[in-house]
Structures are given as structure tokens and as C-alpha cells.
Amino acid sequence: MPLDALRSEINRIDEQIIDLIAERQHLAARMAQVKMNEGLPVHDVKRTHEVLDRAFNYAVEKNINPVSVKHIFALLIEMSEEKQRECQGDGNLP
Numbered sequence: 001m002p003l004d005a006l007r008s009e010i011n012r013i014d015e016q017i018i019d020l021i022a023e024r025q026h027l028a029a030r031m032a033q034v035k036m037n038e039g040l041p042v043h044d045v046k047r048t049h050e051v052l053d054r055a056f057n058y059a060v061e062k063n064i065n066p067v068s069v070k071h072i073f074a075l076l077i078e079m080s081e082e083k084q085r086e087c088q089g090d091g092n093l094p
Contacts, residue, residue, distance in 0.1 A: 021076065021079075024076060024079075024080065025079065025080065025083050028079075028080035028083040028084050028087075029083055029084070029087045030079075031080075031084060032083070032084035032085075032086075032088050033087065035084065035088075036088050038087035041081050042084045042085055043081055044090070048077055051073060051077060052070050052073055052074060052077075055069050055070055055072075055073040056069065057072045
């Protein structure tokens with residue numbers, strides 16, 4: 001496969017990744033309402049550990065760098081929490 005074709009495939013996959021991140025952010029906004037209604041905090045230490053451990057283990061299973069994947073998911077969690085705070089009217093406050 002020529003280099004340009006490979007780059008096109010990577011671009012297509014990148015767009016899919018962005019679409020999935022947007023979908024995740026939409027769900028985070030919905031979670032904000034549920035958490036607010038139930039009086040739950042935005043940050044959930046136990047859930048954060050569950051998500052990061054699950055991502056790490058799945059990366060190992062897929063034979064990709066689990067530490068890098070864990071960093072990516074930490075960023076995704078940070079983005080989700082930021083979105084939840086925005087939806088609850090707290091902006092970027094911790």
C-alpha cells in the first residue's frame with residue numbers, strides 16, 4: 001500500500017477516534033445531570049481506577065503500550081470531568 005493510502009487510512013481512523021471522544025463527552029454531560037440529581041461528586045476515585053485498570057489490561061491484551069494507553073485514558077477522564085463541571089455550572093474548578 002502506498003504511503004499516501006496509508007496516511008489516508010490513518011486520517012480516517014483519527015476521525016473515528018475524534019467521533020468516539022465526542023460521543024464520550026456527550027455521555028459525560030448526561031452523567032453530570034445524574035450526578036447532580038443524586039448529589040454525587042464529579043470525581044470518583046474508585047471509578048477512575050477501574051477505567052484506568054481496564055484500559056491498561058485491554059492494551060496489554062491488544063499488545064500495545066499499556067502505559068501510553070493509560071495516559072490517554074487519564075486525559076479522557078480529565079476531559080469528562082471538566083465537561084461535567086461545565087454542565088453543573090462550576091467551570092474548571094476542581
